[in-house]
Amino acid sequence: MTLRIAEIFGPTIQGEGVLIGQPTVFIRAGGCDYRCSWCDSLHAVDSQYRHDWTPMQPDAVFARVRDLSGGQPLTVSISGGNPAIQDFGPVIAQGNAQGYRFACETQGSIPRDWFGDLSTLVLSPKPPSSGEVVDWDKFAACVAAGPAQTIMKIVIFDEADLAWARAAHARHPHLPLYLQPGNPVTDPEIAVAPQALADRLLWLVDATVGRGWLTPHILPQLHVLIWGNRRGV
Numbered sequence: 215m216t217l218r219i220a221e222i223f224g225p226t227i228q229g230e231g232v233l234i235g236q237p238t239v240f241i242r243a244g245g246c247d248y249r250c251s252w253c254d255s256l257h258a259v260d261s262q263y264r265h266d267w268t269p270m271q272p273d274a275v276f277a278r279v280r281d282l283s284g285g286q287p288l289t290v291s292i293s294g295g296n297p298a299i300q301d302f303g304p305v306i307a308q309g310n311a312q313g314y315r316f317a318c319e320t321q322g323s324i325p326r327d328w329f330g331d332l333s334t335l336v337l338s339p340k341p342p343s344s345g346e347v348v349d350w351d352k353f354a355a356c357v358a359a360g361p362a363q364t365i366m367k368i369v370i371f372d373e374a375d376l377a378w379a380r381a382a383h384a385r386h387p388h389l390p391l392y393l394q395p396g397n398p399v400t401d402p403e404i405a406v407a408p409q410a411l412a413d414r415l416l417w418l419v420d421a422t423v424g425r426g427w428l429t430p431h432i433l434p435q436l437h438v439l440i441w442g443n444r445r446g447v
């Protein structure tokens with residue numbers, strides 16, 4: 215089965231969510247069933263970029279990961295686009311057999327059997343600011359297919375997103391909840407102002423912990439703080 219791959223890069227550090235700070239290699243799959251208004255990875259979503267996506271066999275994908283990691287087993291992050299459009303089962307099986315672990319980032323719109331072979335499943339349902347609408351039955355099927363470490367990570371741009379995140383958490387109260395401020399400037403050519411990121415993070419801390427909502431973990435996108443919107447980091 216041929217996979218459409220937008221990019222494979224690393225090692226870098228995981229910049230978001232439960233594995234933040236962990237060394238990782240990224241596999242970014244091409245293609246997505248969503249089109250979020252603020253997507254920071256349009257080069258893996260928009261069909262105008264599809265000619266830049268490389269058709270690769272699972273063996274070749276894992277061989278690239280192994281080369282990049284110098285053969286040292288680590289956690290591989292599969293993101294996209296929506297990687298659940300495609301069958302990453304063979305890549306994961308080959309990697310697991312060699313001591314690698316896999317985390318996957320997906321919006322939770324397409325459940326896959328291979329979610330069960332992951333070490334970490336990050337489900338990122340999309341709040342109102344994205345312009346997308348969540349199918350909660352599909353989302354629940356993703357949770358059911360996932361490994362023990364399955365978490366929910368929600369991007370927050372405004373008060374409406376925050377209220378929505380509370381309701382989303384109430385649907386799946388057993389999933390650890392991570393909130394990250396939305397980055398409104400996603401063009402790789404435009405510099406990110408660190409103070410603007412800090413201001414959004416401060417707002418999010420005030421609007422959650424500051425108002426007595428003590429459940430979520432609040433984290434920045436660490437890679438954006440370090441590298442801005444550069445791709446391949």
Ligand SMILES: C[S@@+](CC[C@H](N)C(=O)[O-])C[C@H]1O[C@@H](n2cnc3c(N)ncnc32)[C@H](O)[C@@H]1O
Nearest residue numbers: 252253254255294295296319320321338396397
């Ligand atoms: C590019 S997506 C790819 C995986 C999958 N399609 C998804 O959305 O979960 C990876 C992560 O980046 C987040 N993200 C995308 N655009 C963002 C932005 N402008 N600011 C903050 N997080 C963003 C998504 O919500 C998701 O958690």
Ligand SMILES: Nc1nc2[nH]cc(C(=O)O)c2c(=O)[nH]1
Nearest residue numbers: 227228229230293319437447
């Ligand atoms: N360093 C780094 N951390 C990330 N966490 C989630 C990412 C993604 O685009 O899925 C990402 C990414 O692109 N780079």
Ligand code: SF4
Nearest residue numbers: 246248249250253295
């Ligand atoms: S679901 Fe993920 S990759 Fe797809 S458009 Fe939204 S943020 Fe981008």
Ligand SMILES: [Mg+2]
Nearest residue numbers: 254255293435
């Ligand atoms: Mg990203």
